[in-house]
Amino acid sequence: MTYNFFIVGGDLRILHLAKMLKKEGNNVRMLGFENISIQEYQDTNIEPVKSIEELQKDEIIITSIPLSIDGENIYAPYSSKKIPLKY
Numbered sequence: 001m002t003y004n005f006f007i008v009g010g011d012l013r014i015l016h017l018a019k020m021l022k023k024e025g026n027n028v029r030m031l032g033f034e035n036i037s038i039q040e041y042q043d044t045n046i047e048p049v050k051s052i053e054e055l056q057k058d059e060i061i062i063t064s065i066p067l068s069i070d071g072e073n074i075y076a077p078y079s080s081k082k083i084p085l086k087y
Contacts, residue, residue: 002026006055009076009083010064017062018046029054032064032076032083052083 002025007018009032022028022045029047031054055061064075067085074083 004056004059005029005062006031006049006059007062008032008052008064009074009079010062011075011077014062014064022046029059032074032079034078035080036078 003021004027005018005021007014007028007030015033015036018028018030027047029049031049031052034048066075069075072082072085074085076083
């Protein structure tokens with residue numbers, strides 16, 4: 001069975017999880033990794049998304065650990081912009 005995952009923010013641990021999910025044949029989309037420059041991400045063939053509004057109701061959402069440091073934005077150290085907890 002194939003699942004649709006929407007991953008928002010996180011660090012390299014989340015990137016490794018995304019790669020594992022993709023390798024298992026799932027659909028994986030990620031938000032908040034546009035500033036990562038390591039080859040690992042570029043070779044994953046994971047679809048990047050530009051905003052949280054692209055979230056679809058049939059997806060499983062995975063967020064960063066911790067979810068937020070400032071209580072207002074999702075923890076996304078590789079993002080070029082802040083991703084608010086509320087949208």
